[in-house]
Structure formats: C-alpha cells, structure tokens
Amino acid sequence: MSSAEAEAGPETEFDAFYAATAKRLVATVYAVTGDLGEAEDAVQEAYARAWERWERLAREGDPMPWVRTVAMRLAVSSWRRARNRMRAQFRHGPAPDVPGMSADHVALVAALRELSADQRQAVVLHHLLDLPVEEVARETGATNGAVRTRLSRARKILGERLGEGAISHA
Numbered sequence: 001m002s003s004a005e006a007e008a009g010p011e012t013e014f015d016a017f018y019a020a021t022a023k024r025l026v027a028t029v030y031a032v033t034g035d036l037g038e039a040e041d042a043v044q045e046a047y048a049r050a051w052e053r054w055e056r057l058a059r060e061g062d063p064m065p066w067v068r069t070v071a072m073r074l075a076v077s078s079w080r081r082a083r084n085r086m087r088a089q090f091r092h093g094p095a096p097d098v099p100g101m102s103a104d105h106v107a108l109v110a111a112l113r114e115l116s117a118d119q120r121q122a123v124v125l126h127h128l129l130d131l132p133v134e135e136v137a138r139e140t141g142a143t144n145g146a147v148r149t150r151l152s153r154a155r156k157i158l159g160e161r162l163g164e165g166a167i168s169h170a
Contacts, residue, residue: 014054018047021064025071031124033075034113037088046071069139076117111161119154122147 022043029039050057050067057063112120118140125136126147137147 010054010058013058014051017063021067022047025064025068028068028124028129029071029075031112031128032072032117032120034109038075042071042075045074065135065139072121072139076121107162111158114157114161115154116150118142119150119157122150123154123158126151 025046026036026039026043029042030036033039033042046067049070050063054063057066112123115123121140122136122142125131125139126133131139133144133147133151136142137144140147142150
C-alpha cells in the first residue's frame with residue numbers, strides 16, 4: 001500500500017460511514033426536534049466533530065452512538081436553535097412549507113411535539129431506532145427506570161393523540 005493510499009484510508013472510511021448513516025440520523029434528530037433545519041445543522045456539526053476524532057472513534061468500535069449523542073445534545077441546545085434560526089432567516093428568509101406530508105406524518109410530528117424533550121428522545125431512540133432501554137439510558141445519561149417511565153408516559157400521551165394502536169408497548 002502506498003503512503004497516499006494509507007493516508008486516504010481514514011477519509012474513505014469516514015466518507016462511507018457518513019454516507020451510510022447521515023440520512024437516518026437526520027431523520028432521528030428531526031423526530032426529536034420537529035425542525036428539519038435544526039436537525040440537519042446538529043447532524044452536520046456532530047459529523048464534523050466526529051471527523052476531528054475519527055481515528056479514536058473508529059478504533060473504539062461503533063462511532064454511531066457517539067455521533068448520535070452529540071447530534072442530540074446540539075439539537076436540544078436552545079442557544080444553538082436561536083442562533084441557527086437567526087442565521088437562516090438572514091441568509092434565506094423564512095423556511096418554505098414542506099410539501100407532500102401525509103396526514104399521519106403531520107399528526108405524528110404534532111403529537112411528538114407535545115412530549116417533553118426527554119420523552120421525545122426516549123421514544124425516538126427506543127421505538128424508531130429500536131435501541132434497547134439500557135442503550136437509551138446510556139446515551140441519555142438516565143437510569144433504566146427513568147427511561148421506562150418516560151416511555152410509559154409518552155406512550156400514554158401518544159395513544160391519546162394518535163389512537164391506542166399507534167405505538168406498541170415494548
């Protein structure tokens with residue numbers, strides 16, 4: 001292997017990781033925040049930070065939990081939300097309406113917005129990403145019991161808003 005090929009290794013590996021995971025992570029963060037622009041910004045920043053630490057993250061195993069945690073933390077920062085909204089407003093004007101959303105999608109987003117940030121994050125990680133309660137607890141810094149409580153309360157709220165069969169109990 002030439003030195004040029006060896007140097008391109010981490011870049012190629014990171015590019016493949018990004019291509020395979022970015023869309024799903026944006027969807028995950030969007031489900032938590034309800035704001036696509038904010039989700040995209042948080043995810044891009046998380047990947048930029050991951051690139052700075054790529055060799056260590058890749059060496060330690062699956063970098064996805066680290067990137068997801070960073071993206072979630074960035075997304076829920078009220079200071080960052082306010083700053084990004086102001087920048088976007090100055091650059092592009094108000095966000096256009098998103099065409100083609102189904103009534104189910106609109107209802108789900110509206111129902112998720114009624115949950116607390118902690119409940120929303122637990123629902124997205126557990127139900128949309130199929131992470132076990134223990135991993136949700138690790139990523140959020142909560143206890144297993146706290147995650148179960150958040151999920152239970154969130155299911156009750158979502159069940160009232162969307163109908164009892166909307167979210168299965170895990």
